[in-house]
Amino acid sequence: MPKSWTDDAPTPVVLQDHAHLKDSFFYTLKRRLLGNPLNRHSLGHQRLKKRFALGILSSDCISSSAYGSEQILIALLPAFGLAAFAILMPMTAVILVILTIITLSYRNVINVYTKTGGAYIVSRDNFGPVVAQIAAVALMLDYIVTVAIQSAAGVAAIISTFPSLLSWKIPMILLVIVILTYGNLRGVKEAGKAFAMPTYFFIGCMLIVFGMGLYRQFNGTLEVLATNNPGAIPLGEGHGLLTFAAIFILLRAFANGGSSLTGLEAISDGVALFQQPEHVNARRTLITMSVLLGTLVLGVSWFAHKIHAMPYELGTPTVISQIAKTIVGDGVFGQTMFIMVQLATMLILFAGANTTYSAFPLLCNFVATDGYLPRQLTKRGHRLAFSNGILLLSGGGIFLVLFTAGSVEHLVAFYALGVFTGFTLAGFGMVRHALRHKEGQWKAKVFINGVSGSISFAVVIIFAVVKFTEGAWLVLVTAPILVLTFLRLRRQYDREQEALVVKGHQERATSIARHDVTVLVDSVDIATVGAIRYARSLKPRNLAAVHFVIDDRHAEEIQMAWAKSDALDDVTLELIDCPDRRIANSVVDYAIRLTEKDDIELTLLLPRRSYSRFLGRLLHDQTAEQIAAPISQLPRVVATIVPFDVDRITSGAKLEVHHPHETVRVAKSVQPAPKNIAPVDIEPISHYAEDVTKIGEIQWRKRAKVHGRVTSIKTAPRGSAPSLQVEIWDETGGVSLQFLGRREIAGLEVGSQMRAEGMVGEEEGAMVILNPSYELLV
Secondary structure, three states, X not given: OOOXXXXXXXXXXXXXXXXXXXXXXXXXXXXXXXXXOOOHHXXXXXXXXXXXXXXXXXXXXXXXXXXXXXXXXXXHHHHHOOHHHHHHHHHHHHHHHHHHHHHHHHHHHHHHOOOOOOHHHHHHHHHOHHHHHHHHHXXXXXXXXXXXXXXXXXXXXXXXXXXXXXXXXXXXXXXXXXXXXXXHHOOHHHHHHHHHHHHXXXXXXXXXXXXXXXXXXXXXXXXXXXXXXXXXXXXXXXXXXXXXXXXXXXXXXXXXXXXXXXXXXXXXXXXXXXXXXXXXXXHHHHHHHHHHHHHHHHHHHHXXXXXXXXXXXXXXXXXXXXXXXXXXXXXXXXXXXHHHHHHHHHHHHHHHHHHHHHHHHHHHHHHHHOOOOOHHHXXXXXXXXXXXXXHHHHHHHHHHHHHHOOOHHHHHOOOOHHHHHHHHHHHHHHXXXXXXXXXXXXXXXXXXXXXXXXXHHHHHHHHHHHOHHHHHHHHHHHHHHHHHHHHHHHHHHHHHHHHHOOOHHHOOOOOOOEEEEEEEOOOOOHHHHHHHHHHHHOOOOEEEXXXXXXXXXXXXXXXXXXXXXXXHOOOXXXXXXXXXXXXXXXXXXXXXXXXXXXXXXXXXXXXXXXXXXXXXXXXXXXXXXXXXXXXXXXXXXXXXXXXXXXXXXXXXXXXXXXXXXXXXXXXXXXXXXXXXXXXXXXXXXXXOOOOOOOHHHXXXXXXXXXXXXXXXXXXXXXXXXXXXXXXXXXXXXEEEEEEEOOOXXXXXXXXXXXXXXXXXXXEOOEEEEEOOEEEEEX
């Protein structure tokens, strides 16, 4: 075969795609629903700017202001009557102090963990993996509850505006979760952009309402609402604050108000989502979020205190809707503004639910990477989102909605316990980090984080006690079970990894002196012939075929067909009796007999005919898999399944293959020179080309400067001469770059952009550039 231009070889061509599998029905459906798959190298473009990050990561925290004050009043009013409105403001002040302390603590977390932080990472690095799983379980449960409660609260805002929709409450909540799931499966960036606007819309509407409310308060026109309306929570009679019952109720109200602080950890969990520098942008977004949250919580509590906004037993109208309606009035502007406020409230609550679709999958990714959750949660999906984590989150949220009938009050019982557990571990973890490293103002950091951890721990105890009978018991029972499950998964992964570790005596793979191959035969057909052809390519010492007889007539037919086949005339067929019809056992016995000597290795080839998925399973057994499983446990025996696609033949489908001469524009070439005479138009060697040439247009035996993405890197084995082969591609084709005398290029990795220049040669009919000058592009 001609090898070069001196032998009149055909002109070499650039590398081209040759085969494209037909998309399955489910992949086509996925692409129609979610869009075309995103290239993994565009992951950097999925990072969020600060304005979008505030929308996607802060909405959970900011939206808590829509119901935090209302939950405090729900606990206080039946016990203290109208005095509850006076207690509301001091309790709000306490919550704002806690907000400030926890914000400072998480600011420190982001400063230290500049790429990815949160309670899980802090706990893992400072307390070890067991404590970290407590943080992981607590935060995962909190995120699942967040999806349910935010979606339910958003639907409550709709029903406050349109009371006739009350009977559609549960379907509406489920529809919201499905829409959020769909949006996030399309990609983080798309979901963030969609929910950035509602965050700013809600903040703007509430600031307008607060401004109008302050004006009406100062000119004495702010209305005070009646407290005895039908459906409102009944007022209790005021009594002393120092009795045991009163203290218990105050603590329960404080626990309810603590739900306003959920979502603070989302930014530290999602530092990796920010554009560079990640930690600087995350820290600024955290401060902005906390200031906005404090303003909104203070405003809602103050106006609820002034107008005596009463919570209702059915959850609607909400306190925030009453504040808006009272302040803006009943005029045309007032009605329009009221609808806008309700719309903004609904959207920010849905955006709050959407926040967890970024934080939860990231958290699951960290935990699964450490081996405490299934590895499937580390894989990115069609649109570069962690699709399995998103689906797990939405499934948990739907379960909680159905379990609690979409009641915000009942869902609050599950709320905040998990997130304050995370606050506790993050605070104490940062205390330990400061004490171990003692960098900068470490004493101030110890104080701030210690106070944050202590207060959060106190809130956890309060919440566990006062909310125990309302649903906290379920979290307290479920969390330890999940922690033990996570630890059990890690032990299983460790055992599997230990079994796969290459031991010292296995470092150097040795060749077996005698290698035999046996093909297991069930019928004489094209699949069997293909397996025999593959067996010959293994160049075994002995090649044999074996049929285990469970039907004498069928065995006789196989023997006759074998004798007639010209393709099999050099292979011995052995018939082995299988009286109990347990083929797997007979195969194991056969393999053991053939490998009794230590220098023999046996390969068993099992032709497997692949049929259609449904009818194939119905009409045919899966014998090959049943045989391969026990064989894999024998030393020096390898079971190899040789697949043959019967369904492709019966359906008439063909693999789409492109041949270079059919689909590729042949590269320009120099006019062939007479045989054995060197061409006269070779360019002088230089190290510069003026312009970059498309790879599909480079010329054989000409210098070229090409630019493309690295798709393949092949390094010579350690025992051979050093060399490195790199394939780069652009939209017109690909070319190999060969570097002799080296095994690596610093900074080179699959997916990076590379520019190279050199003389274009050929190898095996494909164009190559030998030892080019190169430049790695960022």
